[in-house]
Amino acid sequence: MPRxxxxxxxxxxxxxxxxxxxxxxxxxVTAGPATVCTVRGGGGRLDLRQQQAxxxxxxxxVAASRDLPERALTIALATAMQESKLRNMGGGDRDSLGLFxxxxxxxxxxxxxxxxxxYSANEFFDQLVRIPGYSRLPLTVAAQRVQRxxxxxxxxxxxxDAALLAAALSGRAPALSCTVLSRPRRGDxxxxxxxxxxxxxxxxxxxxxxxxxxxxxxxxPGAWDxxxxxxxxxxxxxxxxxxAVKDPAAHGWVLAQWAVAHAPExxxxxxxxxxxxxxxxxxxxxxxxxxxSVARYGDVAITVTG
Numbered sequence: 001m002p003r004x005x006x007x008x009x010x011x012x013x014x015x016x017x018x019x020x021x022x023x024x025x026x027x028x029v030t031a032g033p034a035t036v037c038t039v040r041g042g043g044g045r046l047d048l049r050q051q052q053a054x055x056x057x058x059x060x061x062v063a064a065s066r067d068l069p070e071r072a073l074t075i076a077l078a079t080a081m082q083e084s085k086l087r088n089m090g091g092g093d094r095d096s097l098g099l100f101x102x103x104x105x106x107x108x109x110x111x112x113x114x115x116x117x118x119y120s121a122n123e124f125f126d127q128l129v130r131i132p133g134y135s136r137l138p139l140t141v142a143a144q145r146v147q148r149x150x151x152x153x154x155x156x157x158x159x160x161d162a163a164l165l166a167a168a169l170s171g172r173a174p175a176l177s178c179t180v181l182s183r184p185r186r187g188d189x190x191x192x193x194x195x196x197x198x199x200x201x202x203x204x205x206x207x208x209x210x211x212x213x214x215x216x217x218x219x220x221p222g223a224w225d226x227x228x229x230x231x232x233x234x235x236x237x238x239x240x241x242x243x244a245v246k247d248p249a250a251h252g253w254v255l256a257q258w259a260v261a262h263a264p265e266x267x268x269x270x271x272x273x274x275x276x277x278x279x280x281x282x283x284x285x286x287x288x289x290x291x292x293s294v295a296r297y298g299d300v301a302i303t304v305t306g
Contacts, residue, residue, distance in 0.1 A: 256273040
């Protein structure tokens with residue numbers, strides 16, 4: 001009998017640990033030998049797998065394209081953290097799909113549409129902005145009015161992490177960096193341009209988005225090799241400008257950190273903005289000073305792997 005009690009207690013302890021883990025460890029999915037993205041700010045830190053960061057950046061791009069406030073992005077990120085751990089899930093409860101676990105049977109769209117992060121983020125925001133005063137509501141209340149979840153209080157667990165991530169993806173500072181563990185294959189600048197236009201809207205490339213043809217600031221010729229051979233996509237730093245973003249410099253950081261989050265899949269080697277640079281080759285250093293730029297100051301330069 002004593003041995004049986006010990007087994008029962010041991011089993012109960014395991015179940016309790018599992019419950020606690022499920023409750024608080026959104027970050028546990030970052031474990032393992034994969035590209036890791038880190039967000040820092042206000043004394044906090046959040047670690048994500050690259051695909052989680054890329055999905056979050058896509059949600060941020062959609063919010064920027066709609067000129068939504070940071071609070072809207074925080075609500076969306078907390079919701080996706082709870083529903084899918086920021087993974088584009090192929091299936092969940094019943095017919096739930098995608099980042100927000102939206103259901104075709106509930107009118108969210110077809111399975112194919114919901115599996116598209118841009119579509120699913122837009123659908124979430126479509127419903128959110130219809131809620132009067134959503135930005136002043138508690139996060140759990142706003143998220144629940146969109147999602148109609150069976151566990152409405154669960155969204156609040158992720159509010160602090162979502163706020164930290166939203167601050168970075170809204171462009172307040174160069175707070176997001178990814179450590180790339182493998183060298184990507186040759187990149188395609190056209191693919192980067194297409195993705196930018198799809199996630200931020202066609203207006204992001206309103207000026208053509210092409211590279212600056214010649215050095216305008218006396219930079220050494222070597223710094224412009226990528227521009228000359230078509231490896232650099234230059235986007236005006238104010239391409240996603242709107243009343244919701246108060247700091248002009250923040251516009252460019254929205255784009256720059258989006259590029260870093262998507263770097264492995266889009267085979268991006270380097271991102272430059274306002275004298276700062278992120279390089280895949282030494283990504284462990286994060287954002288560093290870049291005295292020589294590959295674009296005009298204030299523009300975002302995205303260089304794909306050659």
